[in-house]
Amino acid sequence: MEDNSEKLDKAIKSLDAFKDLLNKSDLQTRQMSVILDNFSERLSRLEQTIQPVYKETGNLQTVQQNIVSTLERLDYVIKFYTVANEVEANITTGPNDSLDIYIKNLDRLKEAIDYFELNNHDSPELMNVSALYEKGGNCIEREFRQLLARHSVAVPPVLIYDLVHEEDNQDNEESDKTILEQLPEKARDELRQLAQWLCVHKNDDFITVYANLRSEVLLKSLQGLRDHQKSCSGGFNINTINMSHSSPAMSRKNVSQFRESSAVRRTPKSIQQALMKKLQDVIPGDVLGNKSNQTTLEVIKDELSISEREIVGYLTCVTALYKLMQSELKLMNGVISIEHQRPIFSRLVYPSLESVVGEGEQLANRVKKCVVRQDFSSALCLFPILRHQASMRHNFDILFDGCNLEVQSKFQGLVVTLQTTISRSLEEFIDYIKSDVNTKVPKDGTVHQLTSNVMIFIVQLLEYLDILSRVITVTDIHSLENSSDKNRLAFAQYITRILSALGLTLQNKCEFYNDSHLKAIFKLNNTHYILKTLRKSNLLNIVEMYNPEIELVYEEQMLDAKRIYSQSWSRILHYVLEMDKPFSQQRTLPEMNNMANMKLKDKDRQNIKDKFAGFNKEIEEIQRIQTAFAIPDLELRENLKNENKDYIIPKYKLFFDKYVNIDFTKNVDKYIKYTPERVAVIIDSFFDSTA
Incomplete structure (x- = not known):
C-alpha cells in the first residue's frame, strides 16, 4: 500500500508540473500573437506608403522604353533618307574598288525603295533612291558584261587539239585547266557575285549577255581551228582518222608528235602510196598494176586524199565542239545559278552547233552531187562521220540533257541526213552497175574497169561493217530479223545484189566481142578477179552467210569459160x-x-x-x-x-x-x-x- 501511495504522489507532482508548462506555453502564444499582429499592421502601413512610388517608377520605365523604341525607329527611317547621299559617290564610280561593298550599297538602296513604296510612295526620296538604284544596277550589268568580255578569249587551236586528243583518264583535269586559263579564279568569283545579284534584283538581260558573249567565243574558237587546219599543209592517214574518231582519246605521245607538224604530216604522194598498199592487201596486185585500171585507181586516190583532209577537219571540229561545250558547261557551273544554266547553255551552243551541223550537211550535199556524176567513192567519206556521230551520240545526249528540243534534235537530224545520203548512194551504185551502157570493152580481154571499181568499192565498205546495217536497204527482212549479226547479213545481201548486177552487166558486155575465145578470156578474167578479191578480203565468208553457193557458182563459171576458150x-x-x-x-x-x-x-x-x-x-x-x-x-x-x-x-x-x-x-x-x-x-x- 505504501508503494502505491508513493506512486500516486509522484503522479500528482508530475501532473502539476505539466499544468505549469501549459500555462507558460499559453502565455508565450498570446505574446507571439500580439507581436505578429503588430508586424502585420506595420507591413500594411509600409505597403500603403510604397505603392505610389512603385506606380511612378513603372510609368517612368514605360516612358524610357518608348523613347528608346522611338529612337530606334527614327534611326531605321533616317537611314532611308540619308542612304542616297551616303552611297551616291560609290554607286556613281562603279564597283571598281570593292564589289562586296558596292553590292551592299545597292542592297541598302533596294531596302529604302521597299520602305518608301510601302510607307510613303509619294516621297521625293523614293525617286532619288530609285534612280540611283537603277544606275547602280546598270553599272552591275555593265561590269558583268565587261568582265566577261575581258576574259572571254577564243581558245587557241593547239589547246583545242590537246582537248580533242587528251587521254581519257586525264579528261576532267585537262578541262579544268582550260577553264582556269580562260577565266582566273578571281574573275569567276566576281562573275558569280554579279550574276547572283542580277538574277535576284535585275531582269534576265544578263542571260542574253552571257549567252551571246560565250557563244561568240565558241564560234571564234571553232573558226580558228578551221583556219588553222586550212593553213596546214599536207594531209592525214585515213586509217588514223577512223581510229582516232571512233574514240576521241589519243595517246599523249601522239599529241606531242602532232604539235611537231613538220615531222608528222604526210604529203599527198605518201597518202597515195599508203592507199595503194592498203588496196593491194585485198585487191589482186596484178590488176591494180594493170594500165587499163590505173586511171580508176588514181581517181579514187585523188578523191580520198582531197576528201580525207576535209573529213579529218570536220571530225576534229565535231570532237572539239563537244569538248568546248563541255568546258562551257563546267565554266557555267561556277558562275550561273543552276536554274538558269540550261536555258543559257541552249542559247550559247546553238550557233556553233548549227555551224558544225551545217558543215556536215554541206559535205552530204557535195556527196550527192558527186554521186550524180557517178563518183560513188565519195560516199565513203561520209562513213567516218556517221561512225563518229554514232560513237559520240551518248556523250551528246548527256551534254544536251535539259536543253530545248531544237538543240537536242540538231545532231540527230544530221545523222538522218548522213544515213539517207549514204543509203541512196549505195542504191544508186547498184542502178549504175545495171544501167552501164558503155560499149567499150578491153581489147585484150582483161578485167573490166567497172569490175575493178565495183570490187574496190566493196572492199572499202568492209571497213565500215559495224554501221552498214544503218544505211543498207535490206531486201530480205525475214532473214535479217533471224540473224545474230545484222551488220554482216545486211552487207552480205548488198554484196549479193551488187555481184548479181555486175554479172548481168558483164554478160552484156561480152556481146561486144566478136571473138568467142576472147569473150571467154574476158569472162575468166573478171570472174577470177571477183572471186579472188572476195577470198582475199574475207568478203566471201560474209557473202556466204546469205548465198552459201556463191563460190561454187563462180568456180563453175570459170570452168565454163576455160572450156569455151579451149575450143x-x-x-x-x-x-x-x-x-x-x-x-x-x-x-x-x-x-x-x-x-x-x-x-x-x-x-x-x-x-x-x-x-x-x-x-x-x-x-x-x-x-x-x-x-x-x-x-x-x-x-x-x-x-x-x-x-x-x-x-x-x-x-x-x-x-x-x-x-x-x-x-x-x-x-x-x-x-x-x-x-x-x-x-x-x-x-x-x-x-x-x-x-
Whole structure:
C-alpha cells in the first residue's frame, strides 16, 4: 500500500508540473500573437506608403522604353533618307574598288525603295533612291558584261587539239585547266557575285549577255581551228582518222608528235602510196598494176586524199565542239545559278552547233552531187562521220540533257541526213552497175574497169561493217530479223545484189566481142578477179552467210569459160589428131616407124606436108592472137598456160614423133618448124602483152 501511495504522489507532482508548462506555453502564444499582429499592421502601413512610388517608377520605365523604341525607329527611317547621299559617290564610280561593298550599297538602296513604296510612295526620296538604284544596277550589268568580255578569249587551236586528243583518264583535269586559263579564279568569283545579284534584283538581260558573249567565243574558237587546219599543209592517214574518231582519246605521245607538224604530216604522194598498199592487201596486185585500171585507181586516190583532209577537219571540229561545250558547261557551273544554266547553255551552243551541223550537211550535199556524176567513192567519206556521230551520240545526249528540243534534235537530224545520203548512194551504185551502157570493152580481154571499181568499192565498205546495217536497204527482212549479226547479213545481201548486177552487166558486155575465145578470156578474167578479191578480203565468208553457193557458182563459171576458150585449139588439133580421117584409118606410131625407110606415095607425102603446114600456120596464128590476150593475174595466167601445154603438147609430141623421121620432103625446115619444146615456148609467150 505504501508503494502505491508513493506512486500516486509522484503522479500528482508530475501532473502539476505539466499544468505549469501549459500555462507558460499559453502565455508565450498570446505574446507571439500580439507581436505578429503588430508586424502585420506595420507591413500594411509600409505597403500603403510604397505603392505610389512603385506606380511612378513603372510609368517612368514605360516612358524610357518608348523613347528608346522611338529612337530606334527614327534611326531605321533616317537611314532611308540619308542612304542616297551616303552611297551616291560609290554607286556613281562603279564597283571598281570593292564589289562586296558596292553590292551592299545597292542592297541598302533596294531596302529604302521597299520602305518608301510601302510607307510613303509619294516621297521625293523614293525617286532619288530609285534612280540611283537603277544606275547602280546598270553599272552591275555593265561590269558583268565587261568582265566577261575581258576574259572571254577564243581558245587557241593547239589547246583545242590537246582537248580533242587528251587521254581519257586525264579528261576532267585537262578541262579544268582550260577553264582556269580562260577565266582566273578571281574573275569567276566576281562573275558569280554579279550574276547572283542580277538574277535576284535585275531582269534576265544578263542571260542574253552571257549567252551571246560565250557563244561568240565558241564560234571564234571553232573558226580558228578551221583556219588553222586550212593553213596546214599536207594531209592525214585515213586509217588514223577512223581510229582516232571512233574514240576521241589519243595517246599523249601522239599529241606531242602532232604539235611537231613538220615531222608528222604526210604529203599527198605518201597518202597515195599508203592507199595503194592498203588496196593491194585485198585487191589482186596484178590488176591494180594493170594500165587499163590505173586511171580508176588514181581517181579514187585523188578523191580520198582531197576528201580525207576535209573529213579529218570536220571530225576534229565535231570532237572539239563537244569538248568546248563541255568546258562551257563546267565554266557555267561556277558562275550561273543552276536554274538558269540550261536555258543559257541552249542559247550559247546553238550557233556553233548549227555551224558544225551545217558543215556536215554541206559535205552530204557535195556527196550527192558527186554521186550524180557517178563518183560513188565519195560516199565513203561520209562513213567516218556517221561512225563518229554514232560513237559520240551518248556523250551528246548527256551534254544536251535539259536543253530545248531544237538543240537536242540538231545532231540527230544530221545523222538522218548522213544515213539517207549514204543509203541512196549505195542504191544508186547498184542502178549504175545495171544501167552501164558503155560499149567499150578491153581489147585484150582483161578485167573490166567497172569490175575493178565495183570490187574496190566493196572492199572499202568492209571497213565500215559495224554501221552498214544503218544505211543498207535490206531486201530480205525475214532473214535479217533471224540473224545474230545484222551488220554482216545486211552487207552480205548488198554484196549479193551488187555481184548479181555486175554479172548481168558483164554478160552484156561480152556481146561486144566478136571473138568467142576472147569473150571467154574476158569472162575468166573478171570472174577470177571477183572471186579472188572476195577470198582475199574475207568478203566471201560474209557473202556466204546469205548465198552459201556463191563460190561454187563462180568456180563453175570459170570452168565454163576455160572450156569455151579451149575450143580455140580445135583447128590445131584438127591437124595433130588427123581429124580428117576416121580413127580406124589413122596409123599408129610403131607402124609409121616401120615405114620410115619405105618410099611414100606422092599423096601420102603431100598429106603429111599439109598437116605440118596447117599446124605451122595455125600455131602462128593463135600465137599472134593470144599474145594480144591479157590475163593480169599471175597465178591464173600460169595455170592456163600449163593447162594449154598439158592439153596440146602431148598430142603434138605424138604427132611430131610419128612423122619426124619419115622422109616426106627434102625441105624439112620448111615443114617441121616447131618441136614440142618450141611449141611450149610459144605457149609461154601467150597473155604477156599487157600482163
